[in-house]
Amino acid sequence: MTTTLAAGSPVAPLTEPVTVAGMPLRSRLVMAPMTRNRAPGGVPAREAADYYRRRAEQGIGLIVTEGVLVDHPTAGHEDTVPRMTAGPAEAGWRRVVDAVHDAGGRIAAQLWHLGSRREPVDGRPAWTPSGVSEPGRPAGHAMTLADADELLASYADAARVAGRAGFDAVEIHAAHGYLLDEFLWPHTNRRTDAYGGSPARRAAFPAAVVRAVRAHLPADRPVIVRFSQFKERAYAARIADTPAELAEVLDAFADAGAGALHASQRRFWEPAFAGSALNLAGWAKRLTGLPAITVGSVGLTRDFLRPGGPETVSGLTRRLTDGEFDLVALGRALLGNPAWATHAAAGRATAIEDYRKAHEDRYP
Numbered sequence: 171m172t173t174t175l176a177a178g179s180p181v182a183p184l185t186e187p188v189t190v191a192g193m194p195l196r197s198r199l200v201m202a203p204m205t206r207n208r209a210p211g212g213v214p215a216r217e218a219a220d221y222y223r224r225r226a227e228q229g230i231g232l233i234v235t236e237g238v239l240v241d242h243p244t245a246g247h248e249d250t251v252p253r254m255t256a257g258p259a260e261a262g263w264r265r266v267v268d269a270v271h272d273a274g275g276r277i278a279a280q281l282w283h284l285g286s287r288r289e290p291v292d293g294r295p296a297w298t299p300s301g302v303s304e305p306g307r308p309a310g311h312a313m314t315l316a317d318a319d320e321l322l323a324s325y326a327d328a329a330r331v332a333g334r335a336g337f338d339a340v341e342i343h344a345a346h347g348y349l350l351d352e353f354l355w356p357h358t359n360r361r362t363d364a365y366g367g368s369p370a371r372r373a374a375f376p377a378a379v380v381r382a383v384r385a386h387l388p389a390d391r392p393v394i395v396r397f398s399q400f401k402e403r404a405y406a407a408r409i410a411d412t413p414a415e416l417a418e419v420l421d422a423f424a425d426a427g428a429g430a431l432h433a434s435q436r437r438f439w440e441p442a443f444a445g446s447a448l449n450l451a452g453w454a455k456r457l458t459g460l461p462a463i464t465v466g467s468v469g470l471t472r473d474f475l476r477p478g479g480p481e482t483v484s485g486l487t488r489r490l491t492d493g494e495f496d497l498v499a500l501g502r503a504l505l506g507n508p509a510w511a512t513h514a515a516a517g518r519a520t521a522i523e524d525y526r527k528a529h530e531d532r533y534p
Contacts (some may be wrong), residue, residue, distance in 0.1 A: 176264035180477060180487040181514045185229060190496050191392035191429040193276050193338055195231030197218060198490065199511050200432075201235045202465050202501035203280045203341070203396075205251065205529065208533055211243045214262035215431055219269035221534030223505055227276025229511030232497065234341050234394075234432075237282035238263075242324040244282045244297040254279060254328040263335040271336070278339035278394060279332040281325060285349025286310045286358070297321075299353045299375075300360040318365065318375055322382045328432065329386040340383055341394040342376070345434045347401030350376040354409040354419060355401070369410060369418035369491070377422040384427030392429030394463070398438055399450065414442055417457040430461045438466040439480040451495035462488075465499035471524040485513075505529040 185197045200221075208215045209344050222233050239245040241255045253259050263279070270277040286298045286309075294311075297307070299314035313321075325342075344350035352358040353375045359366050365375045376395075384393050389417070401407045410416035420431060433451035442450040451464035468474070468486065477484040486498060503510050503522075506529035513521045523529070 172390075175198060179475075179515075179517060180484045181475065183487045183490050184483075185350050185511065185515045186498070188231070190232075191339070191394070192390060193232065193392065194446040195276055196274055196498075197229050197231040197511065199230050199236060200232045200463055200465075200497050200498050200499035201225050201230045201504055202499040203236050203343070204501055205236050205504065206533060207248065207250040209250055209252035209259075209262075210242035210467075211249060211257045211258075212251065212255065214252050216262075216265070217534055218252075218262065219265045222266050222277065222355040223273045223275075224508040224534055226270045226277070227273035227496065228509040229515065230275060230500075230504070232339075233275055233277040234278050234499070235266070237280050237343055238328070239282050240324040240328040242321060243294060244284070244321075245282070245324070254281060258329055260331050260335050261330070262301055263332075263337070269334040271285070278341045279337045280341040281328050281332075281337070282343045283321065285352045287348055299349075299358055299365065302358050302360055303500075315363065322378055325379050326386040328458050329383040333388050333391060337391065339392045339394055339429075340387055341396055341432060342379055342383060342465040343396050344376045344379075345398035345432075347395045347407075348448075349399065350379060351401070351409070354397070355407060356409075357404075357407065369415045370422055372409075373419040373422035380423055380426035380428050382395045393427055394430045394432050395423045395428045396432035396434055397423075397454075398434040399442070400434075405436065413446075413453055413457065416453060420454055424458045424460055424490050428460065430463065430496075431455070431458065432463040432465065433495075435464075435466040437481070438464050438468055438498075439485055440466075446507070447487070448494060452489070455493075455495055460486040461496040463497040463499050464495040465501065468498060468500050468520075469503035469510060469514075472522050475519045475522070486533065491507070502529065505532055506534070509533055
């Protein structure tokens with residue numbers, strides 16, 4: 171079916187410049203992090219600079235990198251996932267940052283630890299909060315307080331490297347069932363010490379990570395926290411059953427120095443809690459007052475650009491202009507469509523490809 175944008179398209183609010191968490195952005199559009207597996211030995215390939223630059227020069231205001239592993243043996247096992255370490259990896263990221271800046275964009279590094287999603291390597295099991303995994307994963311090693319301190323140092327080191335590489339912000343991955351989210355989820359956090367129990371206590375270790383990153387990143391670079399209810403193997407999972415419980419978690423992040431919240435949900439138009447139409451980003455902003463990024467099935471097909479119901483661009487921009495959230499992230503839509511923002515803003519909907527799994531093999 172051919173989709174045509176009418177004059178006065180509701181895409182316009184997405185393309186206006188804005189300043190969020192101290193960052194002047196050319197648009198309200200964010201590129202969501204997506205693993206690309208093109209960093210041999212943990213070093214971003216030279217093509218990575220072109221890959222990220224291409225999205226920045228086509229109107230994306232803020233690029234968030236693919237997940238970047240902190241420098242710790244338990245962080246991840248893949249040899250093609252990038253790391254945030256001094257030396258060749260730092261130099262590779264500097265090339266990426268410079269390319270994005272030359273294109274007029276801003277870029278945040280997403281720091282990552284896989285937790286139970288990491289496969290055992292050299293006999294070392296995955297580190298987890300309580301030795302309880304997501305469904306379908308080995309239980310792993312229940313972290314000690316000394317282990318926690320060791321990881322905090324790794325996050326601090328990664329923040330220093332990201333600052334030297336010139337990143338405009340750092341995003342901490344605390345979503346989707348990876349390590350920091352495992353602390354937030356009651357199913358995987360059975361601890362009885364200061365890092366377990368109430369929602370606020372479950373958030374204490376992720377908040378300590380925020381604090382460590384904040385302390386070792388230049389003061390003018392904001393810290394963003396990405397969180398979710400769902401896990402990639404447990405779509406119905408929840409870190410908070412009520413807004414009050416969510417407030418305990420998010421207040422811990424805010425108190426630790428978070429400057430913005432990236433609320434990941436599978437479908438942006440779905441309410442986060444019964445009794446309110448607010449989505450997860452809307453609740454994050456209402457509960458903390460921090461700027462919020464919404465994400466979840468934005469722009470996957472051209473039909474998204476037809477004015478219509480809550481799942482379309484009309485529904486999205488109504489929420490945006492009402493102040494429910496501040497920025498909108500696209501993920502898979504940008505794999506096959508680096509110029510998605512440019513085409514959408516110009517009304518060239520037919521130039522946009524519907525997302526297909528094969529797009530994940532495209533690079534750049």
